[in-house]
Amino acid sequence: MQRLEANQTEAFRSLDKALRGEILAREEIEELFxxxxxxxAFYAIQYASRKISESVTGGKAEIHGQIGIDIGPCPKNCQFCSFAACNKVFPEPSVLPTTEIISRCLDLEEAGANAIYLMTTANFSFARFIEIAQKVRNKLQKESVLVANIGDFSYEQALELKRVGVNGVYHALRLGEGNTTAINPKRRLESFAAAKEAGLILGNCVEPVGPEHTVEELVEKTLIAREANPVFSGAMRRITIPSTPLSQYGMLSEGKMAHILAVVRLAMGHHILGNCTHEPNVHGAVAGANLLWAEVGSNPRDVEGETHRGISVERCREIYWEADWEVLSGPSQFFQSVRV
Ligand code: SF4
Incomplete structure (x- = not known):
């Protein structure tokens, strides 16, 4: 058996370049995908990704905890989401009581989550979100990191988030945006800009990836993610919502996702510390994912109001243990890595 497989010299050259901290060109990223x-080369990419993820964080991986605070039919109709009105999973809107939201945030904080996210559907009242975020902020430890995962927002709204003590936002220009969603990609980019201008820290990811996506689209979304200059990126797979149009394509395996998240890691450069994978799995963490997600409440990949797919902080710790990662104690270092 040959040691080196034919025609992979260029891929090895690109991953050496990424290991040195140089920024990869579009063609190099495409070749790695x-x-x-x-x-x-498939395994060498994952090795290089793990090396970079460890070296930029001092070997400490993170667990971020998210609370989905509402469910209901969302007019943005992202076909991959169980909240999309067109998928008819949740015909009636409902919102968790604020006391319950606060108590779940405190549970995640107590369990050791390095950042706490509040997630809503896109049309959730911004004024109500601000009220809830402010109450949550007042109960969390001063140094805890609070992040909003909400619909698109203006500069003024970004300032308002900042004012009530939100540290950052999770926001992504998703695969298929404007095609399998009713959101103009331009609107997503405007939210990136608003966040940056208002001094909110951004996290993003190449998502939600399915077998239907081409390498060209993965490259395009990876470059957009990098240009947004987040503190973490990564890759999330699309989870099939049964009986919806996208279910015909099936899903990608965790093995294939490990390759994708590793290429995204190499593409981001060393100044972007975090590389997430979702849903959490050992193979992804072995391949360089240093951010896993614990979830409670509602979830766009579930067909029930309280998530069955989301896992606990403790379960994320077990996954990291299996993947031989140490877990950071205290507030997210990704969110301390930039000055805003
Ligand atoms: S992903 Fe967000 S914007 Fe899209 S349908 Fe679901 S809740 Fe609405």
Whole structure:
């Protein structure tokens, strides 16, 4: 058996370049995505990704905890989401009581989550969100990191988030945006800009990836993610919502996702510390994911109001243990890595 597989010299050159901290060009990223599954370069990419993720964080991985605070039919109709009105999973809106939201945030904080996220559907009242975020902020430890995962927002709204003590936002220009969603991609980019201008820290990810996506689209979304200059990026797979149009494509395996998140890691450069994978799994963490998600409340991948797919902080710790990662204690270092 040959040691080196043919035609992979360029891929090895690109991953060496990424290991040195140089920024990869579009063509190099594309080539890394095209490396065949189970080839030598396929594993070398994951090795390089793990090396970078460890070296930029001092070997400490993170767990971020998210509370989905509402459910209901969302007019943005992202076909991959169980809240999309067109998917008819949740015909009636409902919101968790604020006391319950606060208590779940405190539970996540107590369990050791390095950041706490409040997630809503896109049309959730911004004024109500601000009220809830302010109450949560007042109960969390001063140094705890609070992040909003909400619909698109203006500069003024970004300032308002900042005013009530929100440290950052999770926001992504998703695969298929404007095509399998009713959101103009331009609107997503405007939210990135608003967050930055208002001094909110951004996290994003290449998502939600399914077998239907081409390498060209993965490259395009990876470059957009990098240009937004987040503190973490990564890759999340699309989870099939049964009986919806996208279910015909099935899902990607965790093995294939490990390759994708590793290429995203190499593409981001060393100044972007975090690399997430979702849903959490050992293979992804072995391949360089240093951010896993614990979830409670509602969830766009579930068909029941209280998530069954989301896992606990403790379960994320077990996954990291299996993948031989140490877990950071205290507030997220990703969110301390930039000055805003
Ligand atoms: S992903 Fe967000 S914007 Fe899209 S349908 Fe679901 S809740 Fe609405």
């Amino acid at each position: 095209r490396v065949p599954s189970k080839s030598e």
